[in-house]
Amino acid sequence: MPVAASAVYFLNLRGDVLINRLYRDDVGGNMVDAFRMHIMQTKELGTCPVRQIGGCSFFYMRISNVYIVIVVSSNANVACAFKFVVEAVALFKSYFGGSFDEDAIRNNFVLIYELLDEIMDFGYPQNLSPEILKLYITQEGVRSPFSSKQPLDKPVPNATLQVTGAVGWRREGLVYKKNEVFLDIVESVNLLMSSKGSVLRCDVTGKVLMKCFLSGMPDLKLGLNDKIGLEKESQLKSRPTKSGKTIELDDVTFHQCVNLTRFNSEKTVSFVPPDGEFELMKYRITEGVNLPFRVLPTIKELGRTRMEVNVKVKSVFGAKMFALGVVIKIPVPKQTAKASFQVTSGRAKYNPSIDSLVWKIKKFPGQTESTLSAEVELISTIAEKKSWTRPPIQMEFQVPMFTASGLRVRFLKVWEKSGYNTVEWVRYITKAGSYEIRC
Template identity: 40%
Template sequence: MASVIYFLDSKGKPLLSRDYKGDIPSSSIEKFPLLLLESEEENSAAPPVFNYQGINYLYLVHNDLYLLALTKKNEDVLQIMLFLNRIIEVLTQYFKHLEEESIRDNFVVIYELLDEMMDFGRPQTTDTKILKEYITQESHALVKSFKNSINNINVRPPNAVTNSVSWRQEGIMYKKNEVFLDVIESINMLINSNGQVLRSEILGKVKIKSNLSGMPDLRLGLNDKGMFGGNPSTSVPNSNTLTSNALPSSNGITNTTTATTNRQKGLEMEDIKFHQCVRLSKFENERIITFIPPDGEFDLMTYRLSTPIKPLIWVDCKIFIHSNSRIEIKAKAKAQIKKRSIANNVEIIIPVPEDADSPKFKTSSGSIKYTPENSCIVWKIKQFNGGKEAAMISELGLPSVDNEEPLFKNKRPIQIKFQIPYFITTGLQVRYLRINEPKMQYQSYPWVRYITQSGDDYTIRINQTMT
């Protein structure tokens, strides 16, 4: 793996480094800015990996910082890049913002973390929950220790490090044993002004919050015939298993989502990623997801689907510019979901000219607010029932300038935000969630919730007319 880890500023000057093997000369780092510049001149974008005089340079860029790993051997590049990503995630959780100033203010903690996360160039513990047990930002020191003799003090690692299940401690106890499971799908979509979908994707995750005592072993059953491919396990839940029809939602109402998997089309997930607690061999052979969960919240599984879907919330928006003196916006929104479904907290963000003023609004549903700092108007609908429509008209003043060319050439699309509970676009369903703690044999309460929401890139292009 890596021989040296460097943190560099935007100019390539070292801020902090940790040498694990001592086999790379310190002068090698001086070549990095020049090599990076040469690589950028040869390519439109500099590659994240290059070799010079037998030394491999692997780097990531984060907030104007370079996180660089050097190695001499022919190592697994993806493993090193993954480790650099984990360093960024861990330090971000420690300091909230990883930037040059936070590195300068926390040298001691970063050195301790680098020592615990890697040993002689090999990754060790990268779980933030475990690291926070004995490395604290306040004390800048290991805090758990005990005396074996009168004169010697030894550092005691957390129990999770010495267990076969490194992501969970022993001895966890709860008065009420519960598991909260959320199936969340985010929709990213680009739609033209005529309603044609140009690009769409679904980013999904199965999120779990575990409040369980002891060392519970969980088995999760999904309607995975069309989703994962192959033959799913034919095992039947025992009497202690709760099926999806018996799984209450987080508000205490039994969740009976009506979405079903399209097995004829055979939707296949892409980029499936599991938490390290999942037994991959069991899943690959039998299509069964079994795991001992970490304590607290974590993402059990993430996936992606690039499949064409119709817009769940559609907005037909037209902008009329009247002689460069005023701008008129007419928009009609429609919830293209089933009638029994409701889209909550709908926000339709429509861009307007930066110098617009004197806003006037009229809407059939919801409320409209002009936000000049963002040069847009925000149309909010708290609850938007499936199959319903809403309309609004806005008028804003523009500087009076005699010019044949329109002052406002809008290139920004409409952004839409929403959340639809009890609905999943792909039809992924939890068939059962079995919880077994062999020593305690306690009664547990699983709760399941389904949510479809807008992603970071749910946008619609606008029609613009000059009058």
């Protein structure tokens, strides 16, 4: 079910209404007073972004020093409401030179009212694309003197076609001297490993980021080594494919520019890209994950005042690759006094603020291993010793040109009626999400 908002309020941190717009007559104009009384005065703001007060629900989000509150009188899609707020703030920032705060709202009352009338109709979200709205709402907002963004040069004449057409995210008439496409596959590895080395939980969340500087209205086609796409391609060619390893993507979501009809029928990612940076797709993988690091910890408690810590870290990725910014955080008891270290690479120190031994390695080559040996001295207390519940070891890293999922770009093709040449750049990077090893 869509949002079906009855009203939208903009409040400052004191709870004063800066601006509001009523879309339905099923709520009273004083509903925000109930919000202030039940939420802001009880200092519970921030604990839960959804509140039920009387017969209405309040969805609110804080952006800078402004609270945006959506009031609904019926059951509504909460995720859709927050998505609307995020997109609306991005729209306001595009008009206000990149800033959105109380001063920006006070300086742009008329423009905000005009935008609120366009982006929501009878409580239902409409078009929130800055590129399209700027075609017919040409009033410039009061911009911050510190903003480096420049206003759109001039509106494109055929606004009606772009508002109602299929390519509403891209304006016509773009021209670049050098046509380039940058594609980045960014993945985060989440791991929970037991002290015996067995994997308890492991998955990869990834996204495909693009930056396009292309003239005209190009049509792009992206080929990945995913299982569904290769199987469909093999059926179309009536012969088995030889594209190497295939992977199975889960929970795939696409940018609105992707032709979903073509994807469902041909299993190819075809799209007319927006201009500049955008997120093409997101995905998740739960099987066949290539872990970039193996961590083998050994922690021995020697009496009440000493502890030995030995940690071995192995890089599993290719020998020609390397990881950057590797940080291993090894937890120790709160009564730790000091620690002495021996490391084969990098530097280590005891950080009392987080009760951990922090081992940092700037550059970690592939197919190598590093070890840390530490002697930890504990403060002796006369109180009864409590058993130390060992938190897991945490790890941070970035590995360029490596994907834990094995996802690879097989091809990236660009078609445009003028037939210009393009330069395509593809990069991969894998970083740590929640990478934990129990000890």
